[in-house]
Amino acid sequence: MIKKALFTTPIYYVNGKCHIGHLHTQFLAEAVSLWWSIDRNLENGKLEKKKFYLSTGTDEHGLKIQKEAEQRKMEPQLLTDEISKSFKETFDFYKIKYTHFIRTTQPDHVETVKKFWKKIESDIYQGEYQGYYSVSDENFVSDYIEKDGKVYTKDSNKLCEWVTEKNYKFKLTKYKDQLKKILQETNMLQPPEKLNDTLHVLNEITDLSISRSIDRVNWGIKVPEDHSQSIYVWLDALTNYYTIGSRNDVQVWPPEVQVIGKDILKFHAVYWNSFLLAHGLELPKKILVHGHWKVGNVKMSKSLGNVVDGLEIGKKYGPENIRYFLLRNANLAEDSDFIESEIPFSVNELADNQGNLLMRCFSSKIHDSQPFKCGSLTENDRILIKEINDLCVKIKGHYSTGDFRHGLIKTHEILRKANQLVDYEKIWKLKGEERLITLKYIVAECIRISAISFYPVLPEKMETIMNFLKLDFDKDVSSIYLEFDENRTYNFDNNPPRLYEKLKEK
Numbered sequence: 001m002i003k004k005a006l007f008t009t010p011i012y013y014v015n016g017k018c019h020i021g022h023l024h025t026q027f028l029a030e031a032v033s034l035w036w037s038i039d040r041n042l043e044n045g046k047l048e049k050k051k052f053y054l055s056t057g058t059d060e061h062g063l064k065i066q067k068e069a070e071q072r073k074m075e076p077q078l079l080t081d082e083i084s085k086s087f088k089e090t091f092d093f094y095k096i097k098y099t100h101f102i103r104t105t106q107p108d109h110v111e112t113v114k115k116f117w118k119k120i121e122s123d124i125y126q127g128e129y130q131g132y133y134s135v136s137d138e139n140f141v142s143d144y145i146e147k148d149g150k151v152y153t154k155d156s157n158k159l160c161e162w163v164t165e166k167n168y169k170f171k172l173t174k175y176k177d178q179l180k181k182i183l184q185e186t187n188m189l190q191p192p193e194k195l196n197d198t199l200h201v202l203n204e205i206t207d208l209s210i211s212r213s214i215d216r217v218n219w220g221i222k223v224p225e226d227h228s229q230s231i232y233v234w235l236d237a238l239t240n241y242y243t244i245g246s247r248n249d250v251q252v253w254p255p256e257v258q259v260i261g262k263d264i265l266k267f268h269a270v271y272w273n274s275f276l277l278a279h280g281l282e283l284p285k286k287i288l289v290h291g292h293w294k295v296g297n298v299k300m301s302k303s304l305g306n307v308v309d310g311l312e313i314g315k316k317y318g319p320e321n322i323r324y325f326l327l328r329n330a331n332l333a334e335d336s337d338f339i340e341s342e343i344p345f346s347v348n349e350l351a352d353n354q355g356n357l358l359m360r361c362f363s364s365k366i367h368d369s370q371p372f373k374c375g376s377l378t379e380n381d382r383i384l385i386k387e388i389n390d391l392c393v394k395i396k397g398h399y400s401t402g403d404f405r406h407g408l409i410k411t412h413e414i415l416r417k418a419n420q421l422v423d424y425e426k427i428w429k430l431k432g433e434e435r436l437i438t439l440k441y442i443v444a445e446c447i448r449i450s451a452i453s454f455y456p457v458l459p460e461k462m463e464t465i466m467n468f469l470k471l472d473f474d475k476d477v478s479s480i481y482l483e484f485d486e487n488r489t490y491n492f493d494n495n496p497p498r499l500y501e502k503l504k505e506k
């Protein structure tokens with residue numbers, strides 16, 4: 001039996017190009033999926049088989065896109081075709097392992113949204129809405145500030161306009177208590193501090209307007225049986241997850257982890273969960289929320305001209321370097337400042353710790369390609385092994401909460417310890433001595449552990465190392481083997497792969 005799971009990323013607005021923030025969500029979701037795929041137990045003596053689906057795509061309807069198309073004097077469909085394609089190209093350049101790329105303008109999704117609407121219809125009523133509306137956030141806002149006679153959203157400082165219109169409302173308040181209880185009793189929201197933010201939002205909610213007058217928003221899916229209204233773009237967009245989960249080639253519900261950035265927590269934790277309750281569908285097992293990348297400690301924005309283009313930066317430094325840099329340096333719960341000049345320093349630690357260790361211990365100068373096992377261990381070796389195992393436990397803990405930054409840091413600690421041991425014992429002087437075998441064994445174990453641990457972030461490079469060590473992916477690669485093992489037999493040649501080109505540090 002294959003264990004299957006669905007992981008999702010948000011779908012991206014098509015009003016601008018893919019930037020490092022979008023990439024971050026994508027890399028994090030992929031790392032979470034890859035870790036899940038190797039977090040496998042033994043079943044009848046064999047590692048269980050796992051397969052993940054990872055969905056992503058583009059969010060193409062709504063006023064934001066309609067206005068962008070007007071501004072560019074383009075048909076919205078052409079705009080969405082163009083930008084959706086550019087997202088895909090960027091993802092492909094980075095070799096992102098998504099399995100489904102959805103566009104909200106595609107017919108099967110449009111059908112799913114209409115069916116979703118019908119399913120929750122008993123919680124929908126006709127109403128009227130008056131209030132300040134942020135075009136940019138596609139949202140009526142309750143928290144706003146007034147400046148120079150104009151109104152702006154409190155959180156994101158976006159200009160708002162006063163809008164009165166007839167529309168359909170969803171009984172969000174009906175689900176308030178049920179949802180509160182679920183969120184409090186499960187650990188769906190990660191990191192856990194997101195629970196309080198969400199409970200605060202839940203305390204303030206009113207019923208939600210889920211349609212727009214077609215006169216104002218014509219670029220959207222029409223409300224079934226009332227074509228004077230288009231469906232609120234967030235209901236349309238959030239349903240993309242179900243479009244994927246219910247597809248014949250997937251059939252997995254609920255999602256295992258939904259990865260999102262901090263700005264869209266309310267839409268997922270409150271709106272999406274309530275829609276699912278209304279529909280009678282299970283809620284996602286986990287919603288993993290990450291902080292944002294800023295530049296010069298300010299928000300990236302087109303108007304400030306400080307947006308870091310995803311494709312350009314990848315071409316400049318290499319796609320795997322950017323992937324590594326973003327996950328290695330972003331604190332999960334907080335915002336992080338993107339400083340381009342730090343990329344080389346940060347990325348070169350891979351060459352210095354892992355690449356270097358491979359080269360200095362397994363090139364033909366030291367290693368003779370003969371099979372070897374663990375020789376006798378000294379008292380100091382045992383102390384080191386205990387430290388390595390303690391670090392492994394920490395790595396697993398960090399990864400299970402989506403904190404790749406600290407898992408990567410701990411993995412480097414293991415590699416640094418191995419390099420220190422090799423230096424201290426001067427491995428290059430040990431040819432022909434019994435100790436060389438044990439030393440090589442300890443190093444091989446540290447490299448094996450680091451290859452499993454770096455795998456969710458650098459899958460291709462780590463597969464190359466695993467192949468070099470002659471590890472069998474389906475037998476040897478699992479989180480349960482992320483600990484020092486004294487009982488392996490290594491049998492690999494002395495031609496280690498050169499994995500890293502060091503970047504010039506300025």
Ligand code: MSP
Pocket residue numbers: 009010011012013020021022024025059237238239240259260261262263264291292293294300
């Ligand atoms: N279209 C909506 C999501 C609908 S999901 C049903 C949307 N799109 S977005 O393009 O604005 O953002 C997509 C993802 O990128 C979100 O998770 C968002 O948090 C993330 N990021 C956007 N800017 C970011 C940074 N500066 N840094 C990190 N992530 C960022 O919201």
